[in-house]
Amino acid sequence: MTFNDRIFGVLLIALAVAYGWGASQFPEPFGGSEAIGPDTFPTLLAVVLGLCSLYLIVRPDPDHAWPWSRTGVELVIAVVVLVFYAMLLEPLGFIISTTLAVGTLCWRMGAEPLRAYLVGAVAGVVVFLLFNFALDLALPLGLLSFLEVS
Structure with a gap:
C-alpha cells in the first residue's frame, strides 16, 4: 500500500x-x-x-x-523521546537534554546503558562547544547555567 x-x-x-x-x-x-x-x-x-x-x-x-511489531514500537518510543527532548531543551539545557535523548535512543538500539549515556554526554558537549565557539550560536545551558562565561 x-x-x-x-x-x-x-x-x-x-x-x-x-x-x-x-x-x-x-x-x-x-x-x-x-x-x-x-x-x-x-x-x-x-x-x-x-x-x-x-x-x-x-x-x-x-x-x-x-512495522507494527517491535520495530513499530521502537519508532513510537523514538518519537516520544524526541518530543520530550524538545520540551526539556530550555529548562534542562542542551547538554543534559541531549545526553538524555541520545543516550535513550542509543540504549533502545541495543547499546549498554552506561555506554549509551556516555555517548549522549560526549555528543551533547561536543555539539554544544561546536555551536557556541565555532559557529558562535548560543545554545541553552539550562541547569548548567552556572558554567556560563560572561
Missing part, C-alpha cells in the same frame, strides 16, 4: 512547514543581517524534511507492510 507512505509524506510536509515557520519566528540576531543566525539550522532541517516528504509522496516504498 503506497497510500500509507503518501499519507505519512503529507503529514511530514505539514510538520516541515510548521517547523520552518517556527524557525522564522526566532528574533533577529543582534547586529542586523548575519548570514548565520539562530534560524539557519532549523530552516535547513525544515527544507530537508520537506524534500524527503515530497520524495515519499512521489516515490512511495512498494513494501506493503507497516
